[in-house]
Amino acid sequence: MKMFNLSFDIEKEEQWLNEQLQKGYRCTTISGLGIYTFEKTDNRYVMRLDYQDYLPRNKFKEYKAIYEDFGWSHINGHRLGGRQYWQKEADGQNEIFSDRQSTGNYYKRLMGYSFWLGMLCLFFSFSIYKDSGLYLTEGLWNMKGSLFWKALLFETPFALLRFLPVLMAVFFGTSYYRAYRKYSILKAK
Known part of the structure; x- marks a missing residue:
């Protein structure tokens, strides 16, 4: 299923994405034009958005590795900066910021x-x-x-x-x- 949503507010976009996840859809891809692709799933997922400035290639790899170690999968985002989209199965530890x-x-x-x-x-x-x-x-x-x-x-x-x-x-x-x-x-x- 594809949906269109153009949002400049990162928190409202995160809320909208989590509403789709609660309906039983998992986000698979996000295009730069505001087109989101979802697939039906029986598992419960949660999505978090982060904003990062430019990161050198090795720092971006470290950034991704830290979150992936905690079970997050990187859906979309680039090392040159901008929004980073993280998704994982809901397990009680659903925040990307620990402190x-x-x-x-x-x-x-x-x-x-x-x-x-x-x-x-x-x-x-x-x-x-x-x-x-x-x-x-x-x-x-x-x-x-x-x-x-x-x-x-x-x-x-x-x-x-x-x-x-x-x-x-x-x-x-x-x-x-x-x-x-x-x-x-x-x-x-």
Whole structure:
């Protein structure tokens, strides 16, 4: 069975994947385009997601070996960085982070990921808007009557697309804030 899910929130994606596992499906592959392949199983599985920055080849092998020693199988992820997908049969030891320090490090990596993607989106949106604004139709605001409304309706979907980087920057800012809150609560304990 193939399913499509495009999620920028790593925790919501993990929750969605575990919901599929609870329905009796085991994840076999994940494509970069948000297509997940599941197969029916009678066993209970659990999935955890991790975010890693760039790891050299030998460090990535060590990273994978540590988790595989505890029964996790690596479904998807790359040593160049990004989300790492881990799955194993549910056995009571269903967390990939064994202590507060490793959980804190995870939230710090998430904060860095969210911060830099948010900055990239802000930079991109600034470069788009600095000279032109959202609506690019020349003389749009001077048009009258039905010509104005037709031009406005035609241009609005494109203006919304140009606004997308700003929305993404807000999303990544929110993601940064959530990771920061969880990290600070963890540090306060």
